[in-house]
Amino acid sequence: MSKVKKTIVYWLLLLPLVVVILFPFGVMFVTAVRPRAELFVYPPRWTFSEFRWDNFVDMWVKTNFGGALINSLYVSVASTALALVLSIPAAYALSRYRFGGKGLYRNFLLVTQMMSPIVLVLGLFRLMVQFGLVNNLNSLVLTYAAFNMAFTIWMLQSYFNTIPRELEEAAWMDGANHFVSMTRIFLPLAVPAMVVTGLFTFINSWNEFVLALTMIRNQDQYTLPVQIFSQVAGRYQVEWHHVMAGTVLATVPVAIVFSWLQRFLIKGMALGAVK
Amino acid sequence: MILPSLLLAMFIIGYPIIDLAWTSLQQVSRFGQLRGFNGFDNFAEVFGDPLFYDSLWRTLIWTVAVVGGALLISLPVAMMLNDEFFGRGVARVIIMLPWAISLTMTAVVWRWGLNGRAGLLNASLMDLGIIAEPIEWLATAPLAFTAEILIGILVSVPFTTTIFLGGLSSLPQDAYEAAMVDGAGWWGRFRYITLPLMKPFINIAIVLNVIYVFNSLPIIWVMTEGGPANGTDILVTYLYKLAFRFGQLGKASAISLIMFGVLFAFTILYVILVMRAEKEEGVKEEVSASVEG
Amino acid sequence: MATAALAIGALGAIAPVQAQTRVDFTVAEYSSKTGPYYEEVASAFEKENPGIDINIQVVPWDTLLQRLTTDIAGGTAPDISIIGTRWLLDFAAQGVAEPVDGYLTPEFKSTFIDTFMAPSVIDGKIMGLPVAASARAMMVNMDLFEKAGATPPTNWDEFYAAAKKLAALPDTFAFGLQGKEIETDAYYYYSLWTHGGDILKADGTSGLDTPEALEAAKLYKTMIDEGLTQPSPTNYNREEVFNLFKQGKVGMIFTFPMLIPQIKAEAPDLKYKILPFPEGKAKATYGVTDTLMMFADSDVKEAAWKFIEFAYKDEWRTKFDHGEGFLPVTKGVAAEDYYTTDPDISGFAAGLPYAKFAPTIEYWEEIADTTVRTMQQIYLGQVTPEDGLKAAAAEINAIRAK
Structure with missing residues (x-):
């Protein structure tokens, strides 16, 4: 098949999926910019009379969107950092050393993957109460890091396996100790893998809902998913145009960063897989 | 070196599991105060509840349909995206997009999009002349559940495709070239080279997706809250209702443990099956190690 | 490393300020005005009482019960909270609610309307104070009635006849029937009560197996089958039914006073009228109250009570009731002309003498x-x-x- 022919066939095959994926984005956008009075028109239609950009401003002011954005950023960045700081040594050990209980440790990690936060939410809540962390964003940082660790350790370990041992051994010959060889030689090589796993953790934390709903009490501590949900749930009235404006603002920046970084994600998966 | 991560996992995940097991054996007040042991009463109550079985059955349908659907779509999609064609970069970005929105928000948007009289899905279908009257997508359980499964598939595709893409790009090219020389057709190459080599990636995708999908609350909760008439309840939504609406924390804990048990059994069974199959085929140990880890 | 992280986390936690008494107050979010309103009350109170700090947590209704459940389970319950009165018995039965008889001076007690005080009394003890009240009524679209040549109904037979006429209009639904999510049951109780049935029989067993209950359900089912409601009621929650009404597509709905400010803002040209529910064997409306409850575990009950008394001053209550569109729970506010002369609000208030409340029972x-x-x-x-x-x-x- 020529490249041109392939292009046509592939795009035709992908078209249904692409349409379904883009549909919610279209819904978000045309709802977010339409005047309030045109939310409920019958028969429903995509078109609307004017772009009402003020919706975004109104929404921002009315719903403390900025605060939620900062909270979400803080939680996602901090939990990503924590997950990486804890996962890197563990993955390094799994990749480089033999030690008793290695298999057990791996299985334990797999089991932690199996527990949904929902299933554990009550127990987690009691735990956070004991630490006085309820209504504190740090409770989310700790839990997100913990729930993501299994995956990050697994990813990092398979990647670390691809970094030749000889490099570090050469450094030891030169008199460097393990710590120095790890930080000077090994870690710089592992940066791509860290980006990938970090991105993965970041997305998961950014999107998490149930735990945030349970642990966070004050509105000024809400993360974005909870903030948006609270505008839909149990209200006497849902301001759909504001909800959609919020969703657009919460989604677009992540989608952009994500489209830029996704190539690394795939590369990371591929590299991690090469044994 | 593994100690810090082990400690955190123990604290955040280990402790609540024990707490949960402890709670499930006790009589628990509406507000979670423990009122003494009652043996396996909570479990007996769960097993005597017809809604539990309905939800369990629906959970199986949900998990199998979503994971199966996601795999069936993702594999060809990944194969296309792994090939060279014009606009591949754009296509990759689009396919990955659902990953960038939180599930909750996706569900909120779809709920609005599927709205009977104001929803844009009906708008599109009516504009295209496919339907004359708006369809109330979420009014009956079969239709609503189907919609939820399709959305579930949609949001699972990016993750699954990423795993497959990673796998495909690591496949050895020389195997294909040899096959080309042998005159193997497209299907032959797929059947005898791609599929066997992709097996470990498919396995990972199955295990991780089953875990995620089995435990996934937001789509169903936001769109229908398990209704109408409990017709779209799966175990997590039922659990959530029991715990936080009805305050039956003992029974909810029991269901949590049962869910954990089901997943645990599935994973162990699956890993064993995979390992056995691979030993028979003589594939190297390393592959199974990656599934195990 | 994990412990270090925990320590850092703990430092970030809110340290209790020893010098001040802090009262945690969980507020249910009725509308976007609720939070700002209570913040205003709190800061006015704090100005008069510099030693007391009122910490307000605004929680959406849908998650309020979950929030309180986890709070109580975790031992971090607030000192006072707004709750749905229907939950009060559970709270009282579990020893979570503090009886307020000891705090309530006869003078303060006399400011409340007795009808609304009644649901808070459990086993002879007052377990909380009514904080918000509403009654339900029928709302009809007068333009549609005129067009259809129908008269607003007073009983179910007329209701059915009017529905037939309204349904004949193009692109119009006669009756907006709610069938999804919160308060789907309430829509049925309206019919159940006015048909002479009740949620519980006198002996405490369910009243759903009575002929009255059957008649009430059959009426709705017949109307669905004959196309007198919007199609697929199970896809319409409360808000969506009300939206149909605002768009002028529906002739009759059953609703609460909080819809009025919404209509005035969004559909100012809509000609509507508030009427009592159609009568069958009985007259009825659904009275719903929310309760301000004090927690038995609170360490700062004195300070909390001081704040409660402050928040029940007429000047604050009137602002609250008007802002949210509630019926007054205190005599002072009820005496305002607005509640007897305003055709909208008085339409709802008229049902109060025969209002039914959800039973305060466990589960x-x-x-x-x-x-x-x-x-x-x-x-x-x-x-x-x-x-x-x-x-x-x-x-x-x-x-x-x-």
Whole structure:
């Protein structure tokens, strides 16, 4: 098949999926910019009379969107950092050393993957109460890091396996100790893998809902998913145009960063897989 | 070196599991105060509840349909995206997009999009002349559940495709070239080279997706809250209702443990099956190690 | 490393300020005005009482019960909270609620309207104060009635006849019937009560297996089958039914006073009228109250009570009731002309003498959920009204027997 022919066939095959994926984005956008009075028109239609950009401003002011954005950023960045700081040594050990209980440790990690936060939410809540962390964003940082660790350790370990041992051994010959060889030689090589796993953790934390709903009490501590949900749930009235404006603002920046970084994600998966 | 991560996992995940097991054996007040042991009463109550079985059955349908659907779509999609064609970069970005929105928000948007009289899905279908009257997508359980499964598939595709893409790009090219020389057709190459080599990636995708999908609350909760008439309840939504609406924390804990048990059994069974199959085929140990880890 | 992280986390936690008494107050979010309103009350109070700090947490209704459940389970319950009165018995039965008889001076007590005080009394003790009240009524679209040549109904026969006429109009639904999510059961109770039935019989068993209950359910089912409601009621929650009304597509709905400010803002040209529910064997309306409850575990009950007394001053209550569109729970506010002369609000207030309240019984949420499920099954045609109600009654009796 020529490249041109392939292009046509592939795009035709992908078209249904692409349409379904883009549909919610279209819904978000045309709802977010339409005047309030045109939310409920019958028969429903995509078109609307004017772009009402003020919706975004109104929404921002009315719903403390900025605060939620900062909270979400803080939680996602901090939990990503924590997950990486804890996962890197563990993955390094799994990749480089033999030690008793290695298999057990791996299985334990797999089991932690199996527990949904929902299933554990009550127990987690009691735990956070004991630490006085309820209504504190740090409770989310700790839990997100913990729930993501299994995956990050697994990813990092398979990647670390691809970094030749000889490099570090050469450094030891030169008199460097393990710590120095790890930080000077090994870690710089592992940066791509860290980006990938970090991105993965970041997305998961950014999107998490149930735990945030349970642990966070004050509105000024809400993360974005909870903030948006609270505008839909149990209200006497849902301001759909504001909800959609919020969703657009919460989604677009992540989608952009994500489209830029996704190539690394795939590369990371591929590299991690090469044994 | 593994100690810090082990400690955190123990604290955040280990402790609540024990707490949960402890709670499930006790009589628990509406507000979670423990009122003494009652043996396996909570479990007996769960097993005597017809809604539990309905939800369990629906959970199986949900998990199998979503994971199966996601795999069936993702594999060809990944194969296309792994090939060279014009606009591949754009296509990759689009396919990955659902990953960038939180599930909750996706569900909120779809709920609005599927709205009977104001929803844009009906708008599109009516504009295209496919339907004359708006369809109330979420009014009956079969239709609503189907919609939820399709959305579930949609949001699972990016993750699954990423795993497959990673796998495909690591496949050895020389195997294909040899096959080309042998005159193997497209299907032959797929059947005898791609599929066997992709097996470990498919396995990972199955295990991780089953875990995620089995435990996934937001789509169903936001769109229908398990209704109408409990017709779209799966175990997590039922659990959530029991715990936080009805305050039956003992029974909810029991269901949590049962869910954990089901997943645990599935994973162990699956890993064993995979390992056995691979030993028979003589594939190297390393592959199974990656599934195990 | 993990412990280090925990320590850092703990430092970030809110350290209790020793010098001040802090009162945690969980507020249910009725609308976007609720939070700012209570912040205003709190800061006015704090100005007068510099030693007391009122910490307000605004929680959306849908998550309020979950929030309080986890709070109590975790030992971090607030000092006072707004709750749905229907939950009060559970709170009282578990020893979570503090009886307020000891704090309530006769003078303060006399400011409340007795009807609304009644649901808070459990085993002779006052377990909380009414904080918000509403009654339900029928709202009709007068333009549509004129066009159809129908007269607004006073009983169910007229209701049915009017529906027939309204449904004949193009692109119009006669009756907006709610069949999804919160308060789906309430829509049925309106019919149940006015047909002479009740949620519980005198002996405490479910009233759903009575002929009145059957008649009430059959009426709705017939209307669905004959196309007198919007199509697929099970896809319409409260808000969506009201939206249809605002768009002028629906002739009759059952609603609460909080809809009025919304209509005034969004559909100012809509000609509507508030009427009592159609009568069958009985007159009824659904009275709903929310309760301000004090927690038994609170260490700062004195300070909390001081704040409560402050917040019940007429100047604050009137602002609250007007802002949210509630009926007054205090005599001072009820005496305002507005509540007797305003045609909208007085339409709702008129039903108060014969208002029915949801029973204060244990497991109420579960019982209500059983009713919701049954109604949805009936609306969808999955069961006949006869079988569905019989099964629901049996299920509710089993829950009651626990």
